[in-house]
Amino acid sequence: MRTRLMPHLTLFVAAALAVAACGPKRASGSTSMKVTEIDLGRSLKPDLKIDDNATTFHPTDVIYASVETKxxxxxxxxxxxxxxxxxxxxxxxxxxxxxxxxPVRTEFHISKPDGWPEGTYHLVVMINGTTAGTKDFEVKK
Known part of the structure; x- marks a missing residue:
């Protein structure tokens, strides 16, 4: 009886491995991180939150992005x-x-001392290469 059970057991293990191999694949370095807030402004508080939220900037402003993740x-x-x-x-x-x-805050910023061209700008925030949030803003005189 033992010799008859062995082929069935081998077949069962092979089938289980095949099903497991076909399951969803996780991205390498996968994370449970998400962006919960993106704020723009001209200055930061010590806790890296934006001091003065804005979506319109002057050409010579330093533009800060404060990104909150959890x-x-x-x-x-x-x-x-x-x-x-x-x-x-x-x-x-x-x-x-x-x-x-x-929540954890991370700061990013851009500046151009000779002035940003007027127009519409777009900020994309990514986690491990995948878009996690966006924010649009303008530069006007």
Whole structure:
């Protein structure tokens, strides 16, 4: 009887492995991190929150983005700032390692002492290369 059970057991194990291999794949470095808030402004408080929220800026302003995340890391938090027809103005990334459900703030900023061209801009925030939030803003004189 033992010899008859062995082929069935082998077949069962092979089938289980095949089903497991077909399951959903997790991205390498997957994280439970999410962006919960994106704020823009001209200055930051010591806790990295925006001091004066704004969506319209002057050409010589330093433009700050305060990104709040929750979850566990590590993760790569990145920003891509674009102008008008997706001309990339700046790309920056930081490795963050929050630990738990307490929100964590990360600061990004752009500046151009000779002045930003007037127009519409777009900020994309990404976690591990996947878009996690966006924010539009304008530069006017």
């Amino acid at each position: 979850g566990t890391g590590p993760a790569t938090l990145a920003t891509r700032w674009t102008y008008q027809d997706n001309q990339v103005v700046n790309e920056t990334s930081r490795t963050i390692s929050p630990n738990g459900d307490d």
